[in-house]
Amino acid sequence: xxxxxxxxxxxxxxxxxxxxxxxxxxxxxxxxxxxxxxxxxxxxxxxxxxxxxxxxxxxxxxxxxxxxxxxxxxxxxxxxxxxxxxxxxxxxxxxxxxxxxxxxxxxxxxxxxxxxxxxxxxxxxxxxxxxxxxxxxxxxxxxxxxxxxxxxxxxxxxxxxxxxxxxxxxxxxxxxxxxxxxxxxxxxxxxxxxxxxxxxxxxxxxxxxxxxxxxxxxxxxxxxxxxxxxxxxxxxxxxxxxxxxxxxxxxxxxxxxxxxxxxxxxxxxxxxxxxxxxxxxxxxxxxxxxxxxxxxxxxxxxxxxxxxxxxxxxxxxxxxxxxxxxxxxxxxxxxxxx
Amino acid sequence: xxxxxxxxxxxxxxxxxxxxxxxxxxxxxxxxxxxxxxxxxxxxxxxxxxxxxxxxxxxxxxxxxxxxxxxxxxxxxxxxxxxxxxxxxxxxxxxxxxxxxxxxxxxxxxxxxxxxxxxxxxxxxxxxxxxxxxxxxxxxxxxxxxxxxxxxxxxxxxxxxxxxxxxxxxxxxxxxxxxxxxxxxxxxxxxxxxxxxxxxxxxxxxxxxxxxxxxxxxxxxxxxxxxxxxxxxxxxxxxxxxxxxxxxxxxxxxxxxxxxxxxxxxxxxxxxxxxxxxxxxxxxxxxxxxxxxxxxxxxxxxxxxxxxxxxxxxxxxxxxxxxxxxxxxxxxxxxxxxxxxxxxxxxxxxxxxxxxxxxxxxxxxxxxxxxxxxxxxxxxxxxxxxxxxxxxxxxxxxxxxxxxxxxxxxxxxxxxxxxxxxxxxxxxxxxxxxxxxxxxxxxxxxxxxxxxxxxxxxxxxxxxxxxxxxxxxxxxxxxxxxxxx
Numbered sequence: 083x084x085x086x087x088x089x090x091x092x093x094x095x096x097x098x099x100x101x102x103x104x105x106x107x108x109x110x111x112x113x114x115x116x117x118x119x120x121x122x123x124x125x126x127x128x129x130x131x132x133x134x135x136x137x138x139x140x141x142x143x144x145x146x147x148x149x150x151x152x153x154x155x156x157x158x159x160x161x162x163x164x165x166x167x168x169x170x171x172x173x174x175x176x177x178x179x180x181x182x183x184x185x186x187x188x189x190x191x192x193x194x195x196x197x198x199x200x201x202x203x204x205x206x207x208x209x210x211x212x213x214x215x216x217x218x219x220x221x222x223x224x225x226x227x228x229x230x231x232x233x234x235x236x237x238x239x240x241x242x243x244x245x246x247x248x249x250x251x252x253x254x255x256x257x258x259x260x261x262x263x264x265x266x267x268x269x270x271x272x273x274x275x276x277x278x279x280x281x282x283x284x285x286x287x288x289x290x291x292x293x294x295x296x297x298x299x300x301x302x303x304x305x306x307x308x309x310x311x312x313x314x315x316x317x318x319x320x321x322x323x324x325x326x327x328x329x330x331x332x333x334x335x336x337x338x339x340x341x342x343x344x345x346x347x348x349x350x351x352x353x354x355x356x357x358x359x360x361x362x363x364x365x366x367x368x369x370x371x372x373x374x375x376x377x378x379x380x381x382x383x384x385x386x387x388x389x390x391x392x393x394x395x396x397x398x399x400x401x402x403x404x405x406x407x408x409x410x411x412x413x414x415x416x417x418x419x420x
Numbered sequence: 421x422x423x424x425x426x427x428x429x430x431x432x433x434x435x436x437x438x439x440x441x442x443x444x445x446x447x448x449x450x451x452x453x454x455x456x457x458x459x460x461x462x463x464x465x466x467x468x469x470x471x472x473x474x475x476x477x478x479x480x481x482x483x484x485x486x487x488x489x490x491x492x493x494x495x496x497x498x499x500x501x502x503x504x505x506x507x508x509x510x511x512x513x514x515x516x517x518x519x520x521x522x523x524x525x526x527x528x529x530x531x532x533x534x535x536x537x538x539x540x541x542x543x544x545x546x547x548x549x550x551x552x553x554x555x556x557x558x559x560x561x562x563x564x565x566x567x568x569x570x571x572x573x574x575x576x577x578x579x580x581x582x583x584x585x586x587x588x589x590x591x592x593x594x595x596x597x598x599x600x601x602x603x604x605x606x607x608x609x610x611x612x613x614x615x616x617x618x619x620x621x622x623x624x625x626x627x628x629x630x631x632x633x634x635x636x637x638x639x640x641x642x643x644x645x646x647x648x649x650x651x652x653x654x655x656x657x658x659x660x661x662x663x664x665x666x667x668x669x670x671x672x673x674x675x676x677x678x679x680x681x682x683x684x685x686x687x688x689x690x691x692x693x694x695x696x697x698x699x700x701x702x703x704x705x706x707x708x709x710x711x712x713x714x715x716x717x718x719x720x721x722x723x724x725x726x727x728x729x730x731x732x733x734x735x736x737x738x739x740x741x742x743x744x745x746x747x748x749x750x751x752x753x754x755x756x757x758x759x760x761x762x763x764x765x766x767x768x769x770x771x772x773x774x775x776x777x778x779x780x781x782x783x784x785x786x787x788x789x790x791x792x793x794x795x796x797x798x799x800x801x802x803x804x805x806x807x808x809x810x811x812x813x814x815x816x817x818x819x820x821x822x823x824x825x826x827x828x829x830x831x832x833x834x835x836x837x838x839x840x841x842x843x844x845x846x847x848x849x850x851x852x853x854x855x856x857x858x859x860x861x862x863x864x865x866x867x868x869x870x871x872x873x874x875x876x877x878x879x880x881x882x883x884x885x886x887x888x889x890x891x892x893x894x895x896x897x898x899x900x901x902x903x904x905x
Contacts (some may be wrong), residue, residue: 085847086831086844086845086846086847087831087844088842089813089842089845090840090841090843091842159892220815242510247541250479252481254888255453256770256890257482257894258893263482264481264487318845397487397488418452
């Protein structure tokens, strides 16, 4: 417990006021003050699919296989260079240079892939952190989060203005939850709109292709391709920039997310789906299939948003399948006329 | 036997008023915001800051409708009740933003204002109809009058008993001595004389006045109009005092019977209309509590504040909203408890201030929750008068606030002149909120000063002053946000 005290701001001369030096008592350990009132937000249910660690036997298998393959490749490369040198010396040097460049390129790519995966993971951690701040409402944690967010989007020219506004707004703020909500309103709203537009466009394409494709296999392939592209696009939009392996991981997470929340999403949109299917199917069976595939793509887009968005949906509404119905219905009406 | 605060005639009047509001409010609904607070809690400043921030569309990132872009703007509108003074928003603003900024004078009379908010609903059905409007009615009144509300449920005998017990408390001995002496010299059973009543009333008023200065900062001292009589000064309804309850029934011409009649007249002439017209029909309530002033004065003042708040809040009608009953019986469905003057503390201490506030309003909040109202509490500063800094003193880092204390404020033997800016470390609030109420607990050394309003204000591009605040946006979001959905 410290005594109250005051100091003039112009001249800080504590020497003259030695009598009122602050004393410090060791604080008595007491029970923590329980915060009776806090903005209790429901924790985001973001499943992070836990991969089972491989059995040790399998691990040995893969490790040894990896060692053998690398040894073989190394030997082959060594043999190749040796042969080239045996043929002509200049050919050997050229081969050597090409090999060095090749190895460097492989290493650079690997670093990039690893960085992408790490970034994807850190977005997950970031979202969890933001959800925690929304509940705890701690100012320091919020400010730290805002700082990290600004680092994450530092290279984004399209967010320069919102970033400046965020900086100005959060300067005077004291509460963590306010900061997170402000950041969401300022930074995420434009990104959300673009993610929605991407999703709507992909869904439209899928619906049209399904409606006119000659074979079922074609549209399945197209749905897969579009979904993959969409997920990648949304992840890039939110700042994840997934590479090849990152994209695989992302696909896994989205599938996991769809598997978990699929039931929940079904609850709010199954009626629309049935209606859409029924009405559209009456016009044309193919159109109905197109709508269903389009809706599936919409789901993928929403799941990708939830998985890659660095902040949980709190101040802004999470898009639902219903939001995209108009886009799909337009196609249906156009398709119905032709 | 406690009486309900409104009688049957009032109830009918209130119900008819509500029905009328419901009929006229089909297109433009009216939200009545009750700004409740004892005197010096910061009601006027809160209302001024609220109106100013809404009118000038100040940046309020925590106020959802504005941050989401749904709120288009606000405008002052004429109040339908033309018999009452208008809240002097312009004068108060001028005082705060003028050449020499100062706090507006304390409120001495009742006034009201209506603000019309224009917004577009985010709801797809209402949103399609274009912009919507909402009237926001706010009443400002002297905080002293609020203390009268609990009197509505007390008879003269009950009130006398409480008031005399309070006057005889050890701490009040000096202040109450003239009154108690006068009381001892008068026999309440003998025929009534106006001079006796006047002596009693004047000494009682002096005692009430003395108990309210900063050193004691007591809150539970009705009747409030004794302190701010207005035009009624000297009328019989304001000339009475508590008397010890006699053993047998008194003749109707005795002093006791006369004062009892005057007490009842006071209630029916002054208190009941005030309650009926302004407090019985509220939708939202913000309870402003100046906990710091009571903390400065010590545990007795804090306990007193708690009692006053609990009694006053018992008069309000909280409850969960019900669209059918709403037509005739309006209920307060959201109550915000706000510890004002949070800028007198570093923000690291706000959690503890909120804990103290929660302790103070625990009873009232529990009751409100029981009947279904939503409550929240926060540390608030309608206008932020200080900034924050960290200074190092003897190798120890202290969180300080920087501001200019008002003339006459003191710490130790230093008295400030109202011009020097200082960095103040006001002391730590106790870790356990309970200890501020215990007189024998560990001594809490605190010194919160009153600061001058911010002397240099930033301006918007339209030349409007930007009033800095702490969590005012959050308060507005809780109080108004869902009506502007």
